[in-house]
Amino acid sequence: MSKAKWLLWAAPVAGAVGLGVCVDQWLSAAGEAKQDLKPAVTLPISRVVLFNSGVGYFSRSGEVEGDARVDLTFPEGDVNDLLKSMVLEDFSTTGRVSAVSYDSREPIARTLSSFAINLTGSPTLAGILGQLRGERVEVAVSATAANQPGKLSGTIVGIEKQRVPAGTQVLDAEVLNLWCAEGLRAVKLGDVQTLRFSNPVIESEFRRALDVLALSHDSQKKAVSLHFAGDGRRRVQVGYVTEAPIWKTSYRLLLDAGNKEKPYLQGWAMVENPTDEDWAGVKMALVSGRPISFKMDLYNPLYVNRPTVEPELFASLRPVTYSGGFKDSNGLAYNGPADAKAAKPMIAAAPAAPPGSGGFGGGGFGGPGGGPESRMRLADTDEKRDAADRKRYANDFGRELASKMNQGVVGNAATSGALGDFFQYTIDHPVTLPRQKSALLPIVGKEVEGARVSIYNPAVQAKHPLLGLRFKNTSGAHLNQGPVTVFEGSVYAGDTRVLDVQPNEERLVSYAIDLGTEVDPTAGAGKQQITRVKAVKGIVHTVTQVTEEKTYRIANRSATDRTVLIEHPNRTAQQVKLVDTPKPVDDTPEVLRFQAPVAAGRTTTFTVKEQRDVATTIALSNGAEDQIRYFLSLNEATPALKKKLAEALQIKDGWDGAARELRQVQEELRRLTADQDRIRKNLRETPREAEVYATYLKKLSDQEKEIDALTAKEKQHTAAEFAARKKYEDYLANISD
Known part of the structure; x- marks a missing residue:
């Protein structure tokens, strides 16, 4: 069967030329004002799809005859979502969607300013009369x-x-x-x-302005009218997405007290009916997934500020004189704007609709494209489609819309493709839920594979592990996150919480403290050992292997055997590796889980041994003699490196000898300089005619000659010491092995 469809994302285009017109005028222009002469048809809610991303899809369907009108009311906060997502369908070859009209929302200040008397801002009597001068x-x-x-x-x-x-x-x-x-x-x-x-016109304007003010106070509900045109009885449908409370889940996990039967998992979905009408026998589906959803203001009229251009005023012309000017490419004088483009009128193109802006109309709910079962269809599953008719309709609709848009830019009318990884729960029986009520609906009830374990993590409980269950989701359904109440036999055992679990995925849950088992973790002494020494251009690289041990002493004082899962910090990102330790049964980004079975009344130990390499670098300098001797003593250093380090020490000895000789000369110079100071002081105190005076002069003269010789020698030793030090430093800087 072919069908007529109208996607409401095209409504802003029609609204640009007709939102301010009353419904009667709009339909009269379309030649269909006769629709308003018949009473409105009721379309009850027939299908509800709730998402856990804060939105819900609602479908209304029913039969109409001839030209018909359907009146709906929505909270003002839902109108934007309605305009963004509404899809209308007429499943007859002779019917079509005629129009959709809704209460306009002109900004109140702009509406009031359109009347002869502007009541914006609560004007006084004097302010009102001041606007009516001449009346x-x-x-x-x-x-x-x-x-x-x-x-x-x-x-x-x-x-x-x-x-x-x-x-x-x-x-x-x-x-x-x-x-x-x-x-x-x-x-x-x-x-x-x-x-x-x-003046009756002024009085009418005043009354209308007061009516606008009164209507603006009741902004809770907005009316939307759907108009269908055609002949005979036929089935029509409208679907839309609006904000809705997220549906939640809770589970009951039943464990056999004798541990002979498989665990039984029962899941419930909590749904709310936030609408103002009862849901009577609706088909309900719950989608576990998080489709991207956002709000956009499509309801409020938007206006663009335009510049005000003053008209040019021309005085009487005087005799005109002309001067030479610049010429354009045609040789004509041009004295207009410097940029010719500035003289052209700028026409803003219609904004492009984002891909898939048809909401659930294309490739989604009831769109012309097919898809996996996880994608919801707008029409009921028992409606058979004719592929050729759908394709022909899509082409005709696209050409009609392009013509209406006057070659404007629009989005694709149909976009197929899966968005996200959804899982759907379809409620097998129709759901009846009164307005503003909530309900618990069963969604899961199956046995799952599972084994009891005791989970130990010192960060959670330092002494005792937690009783838990390692279960595999063999229910065939995606388990949405939620609380789990655990029962052992008919006895309440505890509460836990589970995150989203995919089918066949394994997950741990813990629900109580295992008081019959005690764990005592003890850190070992550990050790460090240098494993590699290498030199590159005077920089010695060493690798030290650090070994750490942690022993978990487990005592099972209960009457049943225990399987303890030890959660040990996962430090693989820090280049820490396990050695001489059994492979973990679980490897998560946060912890490694090791399994340790403990018989009833027994005590056992489990040791986790880890190694990591610590790299250090030491730059050899002219003061690195102790470091060189340390590296020479390491067994891990290669013979070639030791040979080069020994040669470095020999060169260092040569430098030390040159430095000693230089220091000796400098010390002798300091001694002679101090002795000369003493002699000069004595000369100042001794009479010239004294015999010792001449002795002081001769000794001072001899010391000057000796100082000259030592000064020359100091220069030689300084140069020798510098050359020896440079030779040593250059050698160290080029040691490589």
Whole structure:
């Protein structure tokens, strides 16, 4: 069967030209105003698909005859999702979707400013009358007003403030100036009791503005009307996605007290009906997956600020004189804007609709493309489609839409492909759920494979392991995350929690403390051993193997055998490897799980031995003699490296000898310099005619000659020491092995 379909993501295009028009005018323009003459048809909810991403898909279906109208109401917060996702279908070859109309939401300030009297911002009486200058009004003043008749009729001239006496004071008062038959009158607004507009158009505008204000207070519900055109009775359907509470799951896990039967898993889904109507016999499906969903404001009219261009004013022309100007490529003088492109009108293209913006209309719910069972279809599963008709309809719809869009940019009308990895729970029987009520629906009830274990993690419980179960999801269903209540036989055993579990995936759950088993972890002494020494251009690289041990002493004081799973920190990312240790049964990013069976009343130990290599680098320098002797003493150093290090020590000895000779010369120079200071001091204190004076002079002269010789020698030894040190440093910098 072929069908007529309208995807509501095209509604903003139609809304751009007709959202401000009333429904009667819109349908009249389409030649279908007769639809409003018939009572509205009710389409009950027939299918509900809930996602655990915060949205729900709702489908309404039923029969209509001839031209029909379906009226729906939605909370204002759901209108954006409705405009984004609604899909309409008419399953008859003679029927079609005519139009969709909904309450417009013009910004209240913009709507009020469109009336002759602008009530934006709660204006005062003076502010209202100030907008109506030139309009005729009838005014009734209070009987206490001096020199004023009871009623006045005149034209509003304006509002002014005057200083008027009030007893012993003079106060500011607002005064209405009227042009009456007898002349200009001033009426204090405080004396005005009633005021009526003589112009019926102004009065109508005022009433309409008040109606808009009143309607803006009731913004909880918005009306949406669906119009179908055709002949005879036929089936129609509407589907849409709106915000909905996520469905939740809880499980019961029944363990056999004698450990002879397989564990039995029972799962329940908790769903809510947040709508304002009852669900009576609806088909329900629960999808375990997280499709991407977002909100977009499609309901509020959007306006673009446009520049205001002042018209050019021309004075009378004077005699024109011309001067030479630049020429364009055609040889014509051009004195316009510097950039010719600036003179062209800029037309903004319609924004491109994102791929798949048809929501569930293409390749999804009821779209023309097929898909896996995990993708929901809009039509019931018993509806058979004709592939050729669907393809022909899609082509015709695409051409019609492109024509309406005036060659604008639009998204694909149908997009097929699986998004995400969904799993669907289809409730076998129709669901009846009153409005604003919740329900528990069974979704899983099967035996699963499982084995009891005791799980020990010192970070969770330092002394005792936790009673748990290693189970395999053999239920054939994806298990959504949720709490699990565990029973042993008919006795409550504890609570636990499980994350999402795929079919045939294994998972651990723990539900109580195993008081009959005790674990005592003890860290071993460990050891360190250098395993490799290598030199590269004066840098010595060493690798030290660090071995660590941890022993878990397990005591089973219960009357049954235990299988203990030891959770040991996983440090493989730190290049730590296991040695002389059984392979773990589980390898997770956080822990390694080792299995240790312990008989009843017995004690056993389990040792985890780990090794890691620690690399260090030491740069050999001219003060690295102790380091060189240390590396020479290592058995791990190669003979070639030891030979080069020994040669380095010999070169170091040569440098040390040159340095010693230099220090000796420098020491002798310091001694002679100090002795000369002593002699000069004595000369200053000794008379020239004394015999010892001449002795001091001769000794001072001899020392000067000796100092000259030592100075020359110091230069030689300094050069020799520098050459020896450079030779040593260069040798160290080039040691490689």
